[in-house]
Amino acid sequence: MTEARFERYDRRDWSVALALALAYLALLLAGTKTLGYMRDEGFYVFAARALEAWFDRVQATGLEAFERASIDRYFEPIHEHPALMKLLFAASHRYLHDRWGIFAESGDAYRLPGMLLGSLAVSVIYLWGRQSLGRAGGAVAALSFAFMPRVFFHAHLAGLDVAVASMWLVTSFLYVQAFASRRVPLLVGLGVAYGLFLNTKHNAWLFPFALGLHLAVVRLVDWRRKTRRAGPFVPWAFVAVVVLGPLVLFLSWPWLWFDTTERVLGWFRFHLGHDYYNMEFLGRTYWKPPMPRLYAWVMTLGTVPLVTLALAGAGLFDTLRELVRGKEPERLVGDTSWLVGIAVSYAPWWSTDTPIFGGTKHWLTAYPFLCLLAGRGFVLVTRRVRPLLSEWKHADAVTLAGVALAVLVGPCVMALHAHPFGLSFYTPLVGGVPGAASLGLNRTFWGYTTGSLVADINERAPPHSAVYVHDTALQSWELLRADGRVRADLSGTLALHAAKLALYHHEPHMRRVEFETWVVFGTRSPVAMAVYDGVPVAWLYERPEVAAAREGGEE
Amino acid sequence: MQRLALLWLLVPAVGLVELGAQFWVSTRAPGVSQWRGLAKSVAPLKRPGEPVVVAPEWAEPLARLAFGDDAFPLAELARADDRSVPRVLEVAEGGARADRYRPWPVLSEERHGGFTLRVLRNPEYRAARYRFVEHVKPGELTVAVVAGGVERPCEYTDHARVTAGGLHGPVAFPSERFQCAGGDAMFVGATVIDDQDYAPRRCIWAHPPQNGVLRLRFSAVPLGAALHGFAGLSYFIYRDGVGTPVRLEAASSGRQLGASVHRDEAGWSGFDFSTTALAGQTADVEFSVSSADATRRDFCFSVEALE
Numbered sequence: 001m002t003e004a005r006f007e008r009y010d011r012r013d014w015s016v017a018l019a020l021a022l023a024y025l026a027l028l029l030a031g032t033k034t035l036g037y038m039r040d041e042g043f044y045v046f047a048a049r050a051l052e053a054w055f056d057r058v059q060a061t062g063l064e065a066f067e068r069a070s071i072d073r074y075f076e077p078i079h080e081h082p083a084l085m086k087l088l089f090a091a092s093h094r095y096l097h098d099r100w101g102i103f104a105e106s107g108d109a110y111r112l113p114g115m116l117l118g119s120l121a122v123s124v125i126y127l128w129g130r131q132s133l134g135r136a137g138g139a140v141a142a143l144s145f146a147f148m149p150r151v152f153f154h155a156h157l158a159g160l161d162v163a164v165a166s167m168w169l170v171t172s173f174l175y176v177q178a179f180a181s182r183r184v185p186l187l188v189g190l191g192v193a194y195g196l197f198l199n200t201k202h203n204a205w206l207f208p209f210a211l212g213l214h215l216a217v218v219r220l221v222d223w224r225r226k227t228r229r230a231g232p233f234v235p236w237a238f239v240a241v242v243v244l245g246p247l248v249l250f251l252s253w254p255w256l257w258f259d260t261t262e263r264v265l266g267w268f269r270f271h272l273g274h275d276y277y278n279m280e281f282l283g284r285t286y287w288k289p290p291m292p293r294l295y296a297w298v299m300t301l302g303t304v305p306l307v308t309l310a311l312a313g314a315g316l317f318d319t320l321r322e323l324v325r326g327k328e329p330e331r332l333v334g335d336t337s338w339l340v341g342i343a344v345s346y347a348p349w350w351s352t353d354t355p356i357f358g359g360t361k362h363w364l365t366a367y368p369f370l371c372l373l374a375g376r377g378f379v380l381v382t383r384r385v386r387p388l389l390s391e392w393k394h395a396d397a398v399t400l401a402g403v404a405l406a407v408l409v410g411p412c413v414m415a416l417h418a419h420p421f422g423l424s425f426y427t428p429l430v431g432g433v434p435g436a437a438s439l440g441l442n443r444t445f446w447g448y449t450t451g452s453l454v455a456d457i458n459e460r461a462p463p464h465s466a467v468y469v470h471d472t473a474l475q476s477w478e479l480l481r482a483d484g485r486v487r488a489d490l491s492g493t494l495a496l497h498a499a500k501l502a503l504y505h506h507e508p509h510m511r512r513v514e515f516e517t518w519v520v521f522g523t524r525s526p527v528a529m530a531v532y533d534g535v536p537v538a539w540l541y542e543r544p545e546v547a548a549a550r551e552g553g554e555e
Numbered sequence: 556m557q558r559l560a561l562l563w564l565l566v567p568a569v570g571l572v573e574l575g576a577q578f579w580v581s582t583r584a585p586g587v588s589q590w591r592g593l594a595k596s597v598a599p600l601k602r603p604g605e606p607v608v609v610a611p612e613w614a615e616p617l618a619r620l621a622f623g624d625d626a627f628p629l630a631e632l633a634r635a636d637d638r639s640v641p642r643v644l645e646v647a648e649g650g651a652r653a654d655r656y657r658p659w660p661v662l663s664e665e666r667h668g669g670f671t672l673r674v675l676r677n678p679e680y681r682a683a684r685y686r687f688v689e690h691v692k693p694g695e696l697t698v699a700v701v702a703g704g705v706e707r708p709c710e711y712t713d714h715a716r717v718t719a720g721g722l723h724g725p726v727a728f729p730s731e732r733f734q735c736a737g738g739d740a741m742f743v744g745a746t747v748i749d750d751q752d753y754a755p756r757r758c759i760w761a762h763p764p765q766n767g768v769l770r771l772r773f774s775a776v777p778l779g780a781a782l783h784g785f786a787g788l789s790y791f792i793y794r795d796g797v798g799t800p801v802r803l804e805a806a807s808s809g810r811q812l813g814a815s816v817h818r819d820e821a822g823w824s825g826f827d828f829s830t831t832a833l834a835g836q837t838a839d840v841e842f843s844v845s846s847a848d849a850t851r852r853d854f855c856f857s858v859e860a861l862e
Contacts, residue, residue, distance in 0.1 A: 285753065287794075307570035314566060377566070384563035406567030410574035417581060428573055432580025437613040471722075496719040496727075506616075508753040509791050512726060515633070515747040515755045516719035519727035524627045526620045534584020534648075536616040 013130050016139070017123035024146050025119040028156050032108050033485075035420040036451020041158045042475030044086055045110050047078035048158075051090035052098075068258045075255040079263075080270040081160060083253045084199035088113035089158050105483040110158040118155030121166035122146045125368050128173050129375045132334050136382070136400050140407065141375025144308045145368055147411035150360045153422020160201040161361040167197035168345075169368040171207065171241075172337050178237040179333045180230040191240040195248020202271045203345075203365050204245075210344040211238055217336050225326045277357035278509040283440025285509050290352035299360050302430040302441060304370070305411040312370050314377030335376075341369035359423065359442060378407060420451060421532040433533035447471030447505050449530045449538035454485050456528035460542050460550065461501050464489045468499035470513055496520050502541040517541050584614070585648055585669050590621035596667045597622055597646060600674065605642045606631035610651035618646055630689065633747045633755035635785045635857040636825070639683035645673040684777045685860040687840075688759050691731070691745050695774060698733035698743045701843075702767025709735035709743060725853060726789050728760075737764060740853065743771055748789045748855045751822030756787065758855035761844045763801060768845040776840045776860055778833045782812060784858035787823040792853070796820030799848040803856055807833060807840045817854065830860070 037045075054074035058065040075083060089110045096102040097109035122142045129138025145151060154162045174190040181187065198204040215238060222229055250256050256263050278287045281295055301309070319335045322328055345366035348354045356362070382403050389395040418425035424444050426436035437443060450457075450472045457467055469477050469492040477492030493499050496513075497520055504514045504526075518524050526539035527547065601607060607626050609615040619627050634640065637655075642662065645653055649669055659675035666672075690696055698709040711733050718739070719727040725740060732744030746760045763769050786803055798819045805812040805828050813828030840860075846852045 305570075306573050307566070310566050310569045314563075381563050381566045384560050385567075388557070388560050388564070403567045406570040408570075410570045410577060413574060414577055417577070428576035428580045432577070432583075434584040434611075434613075435580060438611050443613075494721055496721065497717050510722060511753045511755070512749040512789055512791050513719075513722055515749060516721070516727040518629060518633075518755075519729055519746055520717050520719050523624055524619055524629060524632055525623045526616060529587060529616065529620050531587055531617070533581045534586055534617075535613060536620075539616055539620070 008131060009127065013127065013135070016130075016135070017126050020126050020139075020142055020146075021119040021123040024122045024155075025115055028115040028118065028152075029108065031156060031419050032105070032111060034451065035156055036448040036454075036472070037107060037476035037479045038157060038159065038446040038448045039471065039473040039476060040160075040446065041107075041110070041448075042473030042477075042479065043078055044081075044089060044158050044160075045106075045479060046475045047086045048089035048093060048110060050074045050077045051083075051086055052094045055090065055094055066254070071254045071257060075253075079255050080267065081201060082199040082249070082267075083255060084196055085113060085158075085160050085163050085201075107158075107479050107483050110479075111156060114157050114159055114163055115155060117163040117166040118146075118151070121162065121169050121368055124166070124169055124173055125371060125375075128169075128176075128334070129372055132331065132372070133375045133379050136404065137375040137379040140311075140378040140404055141371045143408050144305075144311070144374045144411060145371040147408070147415040148304055148308065148367055148371075149411075149415045149418035149425045149427075150303050150422060151364065151367055152415040153418060153425070154361055154364060156422075159361075161358075161364050164197070164201035164203045165364045165368060167193070167200045168203065168207065168341065168365045171197045172210075172341055172369075175211065175237050175241065176334045176337050178240070179235050182231070182236055187236055187240040188244065190237055191244020192248050194241045194245030195252060198245055198249040199252050202267070205268075206344050206347070208242055210340045211241060213344065214336055214340045217340070218333055221323060221326070221332055221336075225329070227329060274355055276355050278507065279356045279359065279445075280440055280442045280508050281356065285507075286356060287509070291354060291356050293350065293352060295356045296346055296349035296363055299441075300363070302426045302436060303360050304367075305414055305427055306429050307407050307410050308371065308374050311374035311377035311381070311407055314380050315373035315375065316377075318376055318380045319373065338369040338372050342366045342373070345369075357445075359445070374407075378403065421449065421530075421537060423448075424532050424535070424537050433535045437535045443506050443535065444537050445471070445505075445507060447473065447476065447503075449505055450477070450480065450503055451485070452530035453503065453528055453538060453540050454480060456540055457490065457501060457503075458487050460527065460540075460546070461487065461490050462546055462550070464491075465500040465546075466491045466493040466495070466498050468493055468496045468502035468517075470503045471505040471507075471510065472503065500543055500546045503538065504541065505538045506536065583649075585617075587617065587620065589669060590614075590617045593646070593667055593670050594622050596665070596670075596672060597626060597644070600644050600665075600672055601626050602642075602644075603628075604631070604640070605644060605674075606634065606640060608643045608645050608653045608656060610645060610647040610653040612653065614648055629747070629757060630686075633757035635756060635758070635823075635859070637677060638679070638681055638783055639686075639859055639861060640677055641680045641682075642677060643675050645671075645675055647671040647673065681783075682779075682862045683859040684779045684862060687773055687776075687842075687858045687860075688745050688757055690773055691733075691743065691759055696733070696743075697772045697774075698735065699770050699772075700735050700737075700741075700764045700767055701770050702764065706770075707736060709733040709741075715742070723792070725792075726760075726855075732760075735764070735769070743769070746855065748787060748823075748853075749791055750787060751790045751794070753790065756785065756823050756855075756857065758785070758787070758857040760853070760855050761842070762854060763844045763846045763849045763852050765849045768843045771842045771844070773840045773842075775837050776807075777837050778807070778830045778835070778840070778860050779862040780829070780831050780834050781861050782828040782830055782840075782858050783825070783861050784815070784827070784856060785823050785825045786815060786817045786854065786856040787821070788817075788819055788853050788855065790822045793819035794822070798852060799846050799850075801844065801846045801852050801854045803854075804843045805840060805858070806843070807838045808836075812840075 092112045093109040103109040126138045126142035129141040171193045386399045480486040527542045529539040662674040693711040699706045713731045729744045732742040735741040796819045804814040815826040
């Protein structure tokens, strides 16, 4: 049975884990300047600004800032999502941008916590993989995750999705370490981790169900194998999660300190009865149930590099075979947690009532485990391929390096190529971006591709004019302006008739906005376009009289 | 065993093949400069009344960017359907085809770099003698709200405030319109709505009044064998189908030509009224629009008098 095994890591492992995290963080930071701001980032930044004001209040009034009036006022914005990430966004901005000037752009400071959690996930995957698969397997798993194009995109953001995937991974990792343990510090750490996981996003509600399923499978296999159980039937780790987790959530999310029952129920009600937004899938726009059952699977196939899926398939084969054979009993707890992490993350999309509006981000929590399975597949493949090279010098190294390169270069190229159009990216399996457009798969959402048109906006907009921002949240537009990426004299507007330029971010149901632009501006011809692999993603209209005046002025 | 081991090489092979495929798929579609380069070849082939269609359909915005408004008049881009379109100019990337036009005979075909330009003939073409949406003008149309036997004219203006509701609001309200009493939306004018495929449809906005009927009288209409029409409300806004149906009636020379009842969930839906008895004549045509409950009845219709 698994016992806590941190001590098995040596300095080299910690160094590799740290190097992976730092390299990933550097790569993410290098890409922020070309990436516009998502709608949700605008909203979270709005909430974070309220929390920055709360920081000031804490400093000015001390304990008074923790009284109900203050908590209600500053924690109310976007209270349908818990506080942890918003507090981190706020702290990062307040200190790393405002106070210490480490980041020149507000946006980078707000995004840093999300990037750090993405980087943390990469290192934890490596460490877990190192423990279960060896260094090469761990590294392949970690890099497969880092270079999943959609993960790479979301890891840049001041958002919750990579953060919650990271928290699920970290909590699972700790749970597996603590599964048969009675070490109080480890159990407390696990409980705290789950509390913070709960305080990240509501995906955490599924985690106890995942642990229940995990426990059932482990005990069933134990019983079948007639293994002598170490520790109680229900491990202390499980108790730590369900007892300490909610307590930590309560302590770390001040919004819940008052009207606790009503606010917890409100949190549940909001997400269990979430509005249905529009999402295009295979040429049809879904906006009410029944949602297509194939959605999650087709989108996974269309956005995750095939080679990663092939490796994960090989890993799944090896894992299921081992579950049946039981030759390596120490794998049971960990491997089962990977399978359960994937199954439970995808489970809501078996229901046709589950909204699909967020695309792949909904089941991003499955991807760390998918990549650990890919690492397992990598180990299996190299083990099987190695005999073919038995007469080569350095056959082990050649096999490892050759297979690793073959399975990682593609995802790396795809992830880098996906930037800054991450939500528009599709793999060659569906014909890439043009193939996906022909299949009628969603091309973009969240209005962030304004970031790809700022140069045209800055060049064309008359002084002190308004730009119709369409799907870009006004708060996101303000971030672009605050960062100096959009001219300071330009204002964002949702009143098309008041605008001199108009943006359009393509989704079929949004086309009516483009038709409005045709009538209001009197032109059907965009003047600039964000084109990704030959596919139009977002475009810009300019009033013909504005264009004429500008061209006249240039002459 | 050796052979089985070879099978495992398929996994890294998948990685290499996928890498090659990634390079191919990411470079195969033409970019903006190639589209711009095509403009000179398209211009001589583009004839008035013969719309440009693009294959694949998602590339159409690129064509609009590259070719400009002259190649995409609003009347063609947002036409009601293809019945009165004699031919289209298909601009295709590589070997792509516009599915809707596959059955149309190819009259000519030219290759220009990575593009194919095809002129296609409509096998079911019927000439339009009159398109009502092009005659929403004083002198050709009078508009009035008729209630309780009282007729209240709607005055024409060409400088009304142009507005648009964004994603969740009303469609664009044009500056040129016959404005009726009862609020900004109570007017008759040409605009564009979205159909059930979220495609553009140019039409005559005709919001019915809460009491009575909205009456549009087009003068001196050259009639043919039929009035061919479509009606709808912005599909995105009204697709729930909870609104009260809207009734459209057509009459000419004291004769009822037909009536159509529109339900929101139907989207952009068609109707045909026979005018065989009046074919060849020029006469006034009157449309009446009404609803039992006219709350948010953002009704829009398009009619052609066909040969």
